[in-house]
Amino acid sequence: MPFELEALVGHLYIAGGRAINTTPPGSLVQTAPKNAARGRDVDTFFSLVLPSGRVVPTTFYEQMARMSAERYFSNTGSVTSALRDVFNTLNHNLYEHNQSGRSHYEAHMICAVLRDDELYIARSGAAVALLRYSGDTFTLPEDFSSDEKLFMAPLGTQPIPEVDMKRFIIDSGTRLLLVDAGIREVTLARITQAMVAKTLEDVLNEFKTLITLQTQLIATEFVIPERKIPVIAAEGEDSRALSQTITQARTNIQQEAVRVAEARRRQNPAKKIGRRMQQGIGETAKSAGTGMEALGDVAAKVFKRKQDDKPLVPTSVIITSAIALPLALVLVVVLSWVGGLGETRYDTCVENAMANAQVARGIDSSQTAAVVNTWEVVLANIAECQAERTGDPVIDALKREAQDTLDRINQVSRREAKPVAVIPGATIERMILQGTDLYVLDSALDTIYRVQLNTNGDEAIAQNPVTSMRAGAAVSGLIVGELVDMTLSERNVLALDVNGVLISCALNLITDCSAQQLNTDLLRNPTAIQVFNRTGNFYILDSGANQIWRYQPTSNLYPDRPREYFTGTSLPQLVDAVDFAITQDGDIYVLYGDGYMTRHRGGESLDFAFANFPPGQDPSDSGLQHMYLSGNLLPGLYLISLQTRSIFETGLIGTYHATYRVYDESIFERLSAVTVDPGQRLIYAGTGNAIYALRMDE
Template sequence: MTIPLDSVVGELYLVGGVPQPDPPHLAVLTPPRRAARDRREDTLFIFLDLGPGTPPALLVEMIRRLASAYWRRAGSTTAALRHAIAQANAYLLEENLGLPPSTRRHGGITCAVLRGNSIFLAQSGPALALYARPGRVRRYEQGVPLPKPEGEVLFAPAPDSELALGMSRGVAVHLHHIAVQPGDLLLLTGPTWTSELPQGGLEDALTQGRAEAVVAHLSRLAGDASFSALVVEARLPVEVEEGGEVQEAISYAPPEVSAPLPAPEETGGEPSVRLPLPRSRVPSLPRLSWRVHLRRLADWGVLGLGLLADGMRTLVTRTLPEPEAVPARPPRRRSEAEGNVLLMAGVAIAIPILIALLVVALYIQRSQTAYFQGLLEEARREMEVASSLTSDPETAREHWQAALGFLEEARQARPNDETAQRLYNQAQTALDRMEGTVRVQPALLWDYGASRPYRLAVGPVQLFTLDPEAGEVVQHTLDATRANVVEKEAPVIAYRGQQVGEERMGALLDLVWMPAGGQRLQDALLILAERNRLLEYNPTWGLKRLALGQPPQPLVPRALGAFNGKLYILDGGSSQIWRYEPTAEGYGSPESYFVAPPPDLSQAVGMAIDGSIYVLLADGRIVKLFGGEPFPYQISGLEQPFVRPVAIALEGDKEEGAIYVADAGADRIVALSKQGAFIHQIRADGDAFAEITAMAVDGASRTLFLVARGRLFSFRLPPLPEG
């Protein structure tokens, strides 16, 4: 499970080149309080295009009904989008039926839902959306506008003879699934708004990088024309302190209206980039069935039920004896005949109820079956398109991802369906092959019960875990397979407040396994504590304190490293790496690793050493150092940039082997060559790689250990390519 993304939204609404406030035809909505459980993590974006001159009140009411239907609909995202668009279409059709043909409104709509790291895109009627990530822009377009001589704008049907919104009870909805990365851009607009823009103008605008820049560029591009668009930029979540101001995500919700809105005024303002509004609340409305043929099935079922109930009522009435008139007399005990009458009446009531339950059950079953089969059909269609795009791997990848989105919903609907699982495996295998993904099945070694920024160090047969928040280090003894822990209880070998010698230890900061080398004769675990204290743990001799020389200024330790008996401490405060030589008592005064002014290492999150030093920065860059100086190192072939790297480890000698980077933001481990070339990325099914906080590699057994969501896992590293 990856980190759910936030969005930054920019809106543009120009009439004759003049920005207008509160566009009634677009909306960005967050879930109301009483949203269905399946909708509570969604953000809904709507762009409605019914042509110029459409009454604002009509647009707002359509959006209100669509949003209400979407938030109340449980189940899959795609089913909720189909249902919501059908609701909006039904309202527009009803409005049109009461108007003269010359004043009826028709058009198209694009809805997008951001959920976690996915966007579900739904379009009906003439509609236009563009999706951009660095180096590529893709258009999602349905239908074309056709102006009539009297100025009314209608739309030509799409090639498959689909109709615009408001023309028929049946509505065709095109669905797409997009795997989102931070920095990706989604632009929603409509065909009637883009007729005056230069060709390729939308694509050029999306190269501006940020949502604010895209909106500004589109405003300049439109000039004196009328134009509107909604721009969504995916970004990592922004931490907002209580009482602080939001710096990133912005949102817009349409106002509720009970009367037609006034015509737009010329405000002379700027294109709007709005801060989040409170959660939108949409009044509840009756829901319209999302499939016309199922609604007809229900109608016929109800009709048949009514006829059957009438027939049963007549049959029972004719079967019962006629009532006889008798004079009034004192109450008497009920006769057997009267008891039979009550029994028959009960049967007459029960039979229609049972039939009604049977019809409802049949309706629900057929609805679920139609929904499930629809997901499989959508997935097969995407897979067929992806398989045919052998010369366009980027577009093929998007179709494979869309197929996986539909199949994931199908698996949720029917977890044990073999067809859905087979198609899912087929699509996943194809996508993994394209993305250089190797899937592993990690073994669960331990469950610490809480997700924290753990640290790991691995020895010949032991694994050590530091929990900085709990302030303790535990030891695990591994079996020969490295897939099991020997002890049932993990012994604590060091803890905050522990008396070691004549001093009580403070917070424990980091740890590293120090192999013997140079003047150091024994392997041991080194633990750095606050106030520049160093502890040594030997599984045979126990815990003791070592001397550690003081640097020129207080340390801000970001990572520890070990090589050939020497201890390295990366100091984030001074962007310095301090190198300590071993002595009889511990480690002497530090010396600077750098022979020249050091590079900026203030954002370092990890360090690994094999003779060269590799420093991982928070933005995903790797700084390679050799001989006290930076050494050229450029990552190549990595299609998806690092989202949130948290740890780095090495395997092999100085020139061969690989560098492993744990990317907590994308639930993966990326393998790079020592020269920076992408080798492959390692993923696991399920949530074994969700929220990785620590990683270590045992080169001797080629085993990788990691902590994710407070659980310790291990797996054997996949083979590296020869040469």
């Protein structure tokens, strides 16, 4: 029986002659996730994706590596067939995208799989594997001196990839290096000398001296789990110091809560001002009266007259002055006090925020809970300050610092939201991107708009309603009613109304439209529509009928009654289904409002589960309202969580990739639609009547 090995992993990333203390982009080592296909639960997958051709953002290679792992762990075939499927799928996605004439992408890639004592290695493009076991050093390709063998065509440059694959039986102590083709400049003798260093850390240090310009490298040592490995132990945390820090953070929070509660308990500003005014008037009037009395004595002496003489100053003037002057003084005092009150409150708020921020900066970053608690107190301070006054650059900068710190801990990718377009009076329900045209469904006016984008994809140059795709339009003798949804086929944009009228407009001439009446005898509550381009089948998600209906085409029409997609007795419960999508392979994903998703093929359920979400971000905790399935290049799922004002990105088997939010979270208060341009690395978010662009790589 083969024995089980585990992998100890290190990385080396040298760029521009400088070693960078981070994992190389495109490198990934992953054990089987909980949603892995049956038979994959003992496998460990290694992937290294390397640049080729033009320079692109590093996140592209990271996504390629994640996709390779997801594709492998979702495959139920043998290890070799699963690895070949990984290369074929990624190459197909890149090649199809490149054929569209848009931004060109290509990459080199090498992968490995550990299963018990078997090691499988597969490569395509200029990537190399070095293996040291049983006293010998092996390489893939075997002949470094052959350019033909070493420099294979990268992925994305030809329809069928060239894949070099080999299987090894290994033992404990075996070492593996996955590296770029630059290793060719080092002799095999020096490579061997480096690979037999005492520890894996020593191996990496040896290669730092051998490769001085640039490299991306994964180094692995396979060992029996029980074996004690000489590693440098991390310095332990002092539990007492940690406890004190957390206690202090909690004390800050409690004090803050008490202060806020006390402020709310107090009388409202109008009553406080009234009470202070009463006190102020009394004191001021008393002082003013005393002053006027003294002033009268002086006047009597200065303007001394006989008893029968006419008064020098009329009595009415004296009386008016005696009343008006104290009141004027009171008014000046009160206005001055009111202005000073707001200033003092705001200054105190800023001081509290700055003081708590200083405490947060002083907490050791390893004490995550204390860091999070304290920065959340700072954000509470900031919210209170901004309720008093906005536009203070000091407070704005402090808020950005607090958000950035919490985002790093919570794995949130926060972006600036760039306005792209505003559609007056609209409520954006769905968006679909086709080239540089963005189609937008407005549920308020039951109209579909075409928004034409510039070549960078971040600005609208024109936006107009599609005349035939609006409620009340007459198309092919049919009157369009309230719109349900829209989708794209290979040549047309399609829209369905509540009466079963299907409108189709040509993508290359949007005014060329037609309509047909579908058979709706079986429909109850149509929710969303999709087209499977490979067959032309038209699908309707019907939550009322607990079914997905499938219409089959006849001469570009759908004249017949629909067929059931789900058959048999164990049907899924679609009453809470809110959206669905179909992959290029024909798999159907159904999204439910409670944050649940199912995956189906031919009406049968497939394994699917959301996995590896950061704490507090599980979709089942917040619910999901809408989904978008990205097609070729980098297939993935983009999911809207309105409660958390987030867009989640996952792989096709549900593995977490990213959480996107915006700095001004009020923008996402009405988040309702999302679509993606993977070539431009842009996410489009529809919220209310506005469309924003977020850069994935910012």
